[in-house]
Amino acid sequence: MSTIDLFESESAPTREKIGEEAIVLRGFASAAANDLLAKIKEIETISPFRHMTTPGGFTMSVGLTNCGQLGWTSDRRGYRYSPIDPITNKPWPQMPEEFFRLARSAAHEAGFNDFNPTACLINRYTPGAKLSLHQDKDEPDFNAPIVSVSLGIPAMFQFGGLDRSDKKINIPLVHGDVVVWGGVDRMRFHGVLPIKSNVHSILGEQRINITFRRA
Ligand code: SIN
Numbered sequence: 001m002s003t004i005d006l007f008e009s010e011s012a013p014t015r016e017k018i019g020e021e022a023i024v025l026r027g028f029a030s031a032a033a034n035d036l037l038a039k040i041k042e043i044e045t046i047s048p049f050r051h052m053t054t055p056g057g058f059t060m061s062v063g064l065t066n067c068g069q070l071g072w073t074s075d076r077r078g079y080r081y082s083p084i085d086p087i088t089n090k091p092w093p094q095m096p097e098e099f100f101r102l103a104r105s106a107a108h109e110a111g112f113n114d115f116n117p118t119a120c121l122i123n124r125y126t127p128g129a130k131l132s133l134h135q136d137k138d139e140p141d142f143n144a145p146i147v148s149v150s151l152g153i154p155a156m157f158q159f160g161g162l163d164r165s166d167k168k169i170n171i172p173l174v175h176g177d178v179v180v181w182g183g184v185d186r187m188r189f190h191g192v193l194p195i196k197s198n199v200h201s202i203l204g205e206q207r208i209n210i211t212f213r214r215a
């Protein structure tokens with residue numbers, strides 16, 4: 001395993017348009033990162049990270065948990081949003097106020113006013129973990145955007161088109177970066193390439209992604 005000094009990189013606060021209504025807000029979550037991570041520690045003591053099974057019978061390499069009114073889950077029966085954590089049989093932990101505020105201000109910054117996320121999926125990647133190309137389509141309302149916060153070691157985010165086979169762009173994401181996509185770009189395919197070995201000064205060999213949606 002090689003640890004290169006890339007791991008200390010954080011973005012300067014710039015914006016990169018990646019679609020008509022899609023943008024990378026570099027460094028947008030940097031200042032809030034430590035608070036977000038402290039809250040995630042609390043969340044995972046209530047609803048731990050787990051490796052879910054896909055309807056096709058595969059075990060996801062990404063560990064997941066949720067906070068908020070609704071949590072995204074997967075099992076042999078399909079993908080869905082549920083107010084109850086299937087492991088604890090209790091509601092998911094509340095969405096911390098800081099999470100809600102950050103998601104709302106990132107959405108606003110990207111041109112989507114009044115974003116009211118009800119679901120917050122927390123993904124944990126270790127080196128080798130990946131997320132295959134997919135669309136976020138389990139939500140009843142595609143008018144609301146998606147806000148996705150990256151923390152920890154870098155990832156290569158793939159952003160494609162409305163058809164699975166459309167050309168994809170590779171976007172490196174580091175600690176503190178936020179991606180927002182909605183409107184005409186809401187249904188674009190996206191995914192995460194296998195995470196490369198690396199070490200982050202706070203999170204060690206982990207990447208955490210927090211995804212806010214209106215479900
Ligand atoms: C997702 O599509 O749910 C997560 C994307 C990411 O981890 O950056």
Ligand code: FE2
Nearest residue numbers: 134135136190
């Ligand atoms: Fe997604």
